[in-house]
Amino acid sequence: MAKKGSTNDKRKQEKPKVNPDLEGFDIRIDSFGEIQTNYNIDKINEFLNKNVEDKKLVDRDDYKKYKNSKDEEE
Structure with missing residues (x-):
């Protein structure tokens, strides 16, 4: 038999940690x-x-250039 009040109820209430x-x-x-x-x-x-x-x-030669140019725009 399943336990009443299992941890599934707690998981629904908790909010996950997220990036600000x-x-x-x-x-x-x-x-x-x-x-x-x-x-x-x-x-x-x-x-x-x-x-x-x-x-x-990531393995492309021009990816680093592209990534750096996008970072500079911000």
């Missing part, structure tokens, strides 16, 4: 399978471009 730039970000999937967020997709993409290395492009 994404404080308040919430994402859900509705009954139709559509992703619902409270942030603009452009803001999410900007954050990902700034903070996440693109594994497919």
Whole structure:
């Protein structure tokens, strides 16, 4: 038999630790399978471009130049 009041209830209440730039970000999937967020997709993409290395492009010779030029623009 399953225990009543399991740890699953606690997990739903706890908020995960997030990057300060994404404080308040919430994402859900509705009954139709559509992703619902409270942030603009452009803001999410900007954050990902700034903070996440693109594994497919890391080995390219011109990637470091591209990455450095993007950092200087900000």
